[in-house]
Amino acid sequence: MIEVRHLRKVFHEGGKDICAANDLCFRIEDGEFVSIVGRSGSGKSTLMHLIGGLDRGDEGEIVVNGRVLSGLTSDQLAEYRSKETGFVFQAFHLEPQYSVLDNIRVALLIAGVPFREHRKRIEAALESVDLADKLHVRAAKLSGGEKQRVAIARALINNPGIILADEPCGNLDSENSDRIIGLLENLHRLGKTVIFVTHNGVDARRAERVIELSDGKMVRDEKIRDSVAQL
């Protein structure tokens, strides 16, 4: 379970204070499929980064499975990112000169998974995103959709409980976007908590719950359907 309690985050830019998270309070249960929507600058990505342990809030708490993230040390936060979350970015953040295999292997090395298990797990993850034939292809040679699927495979590789996707379809065409959202739905069906940020209202409504932010505040928290998993 993810519990956000009175979360506040302020950025200081160009002499101005920008409140990206303003007293946010909500809870996400295990296995929920949530989309976060809002205009540019509403604080969607900041919220994802805070939940993903990529940044720290100024006030308030984020409690994930009973652990308060703000109380974790740098190393504990790193372990949280490695083993409990999988992050997918709009910009993919793959290493272009590495192969698909090596891009995913990095996550396994960081998590301390024995080397003899790498190949099997990577192949299984690529199978789940329908890229098993791209194992040795350099990331630079992949299409946008393929890169994002590799990023999803990398996010899954350590079997985290939470998948966080920040505008995963931002750089993709509609066909690939549909495919990516479909993959996220599959992950939700597998019991993972999936939270994704999107500008696209259609994509957003494929989740079972929509949270809308505006200027760092929650303006809407709507349950769309009981569970996509049951579909």
Place this chain on the structure above:
Amino acid sequence: MFALSFVLLTTTLAAAFFISTASSNMMQVFYDYANTMSPDEQGFLITLGGLRYSSLDVVEDLPLDYVYPEFLGSVDGVDFSIDGNTLESRYVYAAYVLDDAYEVTEGIPFTDTENSSECAWISREIADELDLGLGDHLTYRSGTDFETSYAIAGIYNDAAVNEDVILPFETYYRSEISAGRNVNHEMYGVLSDSRDYASVVDTLRERKLSPYSVLDDSFRSLTLIHALFQVVFAVILVMGLWTFSNICGVILESRFRFIMKLRMLGIRTSHIAAVYAMIIMLVTVLAFVLVAILNQNFSAFIREIATSLYPGVQSETVPVHYQFLVGAAASVVILGRSIYRLVRRIETYNIIGVLEEK
């Protein structure tokens, strides 16, 4: 880039060590040469100005192989007489040893031991002039009322010099002390090792003596040059390590986004620092090893050149342990700073901020 930085580091380390090694080996050869410089070639000679024969305990604790008065010093203010007739205008000396210029043709060899107590040696010239022979006695008068006699124990040829009477130094010394007078012959010390020269000189000066050696100026000059060379060594060493550290920083800067991606995936800062430390230590150690091998050959080359300036001098290659210790210490400090700065940067920078930079 690490290969380039390895080459640069090795080159500067080699330059630093070669400079230090050249200087150290030249000094070593000079010390070894100095050690051969003495009348009997047993060690380095140093004049102990102001030291009295009666005060030898002043230098007892110093690393001097032995201390002795000047080989031959004139004796002033004493009268010699034969059968009551004073020998006028005669040259009288006290000697510690006599070299081959004085060939004793009659009597016993010149010696300054218990057996030579109350003995004197005279020249062939004065023996013939005054009709003196072995066993004759010379009366010695010093001061106002001290008088003693010496038996002539030997006669020597001294065609080139004018020493008429030579007394063994101990004999002369005891007589003068008995007469209540001081003996002011110059004292000499033979240093066990010329490398102790500077410290011994300092100690002697503290004890109000005036040490001197014919190599004083040479010692001073070479020591100063050696010291300058060590400073140059240290400067080049530090500059080389600093440059290497900065190049490593540039390399890291070019990979900073990648490092932040790893951070995003959950790598610990300590792991990044450990890998970085391992790489730069490996490059540094390899550079030092290569320099050590090159330096060994260079050291032998310098020693050959130096010993060619001093034929007959045997000299060992100078080990450069302390230079490597200095290098190791400097490496730890400078490269440790580099690692610390990396850790600070990683901890300070926002992961997303770096990843989302255009």
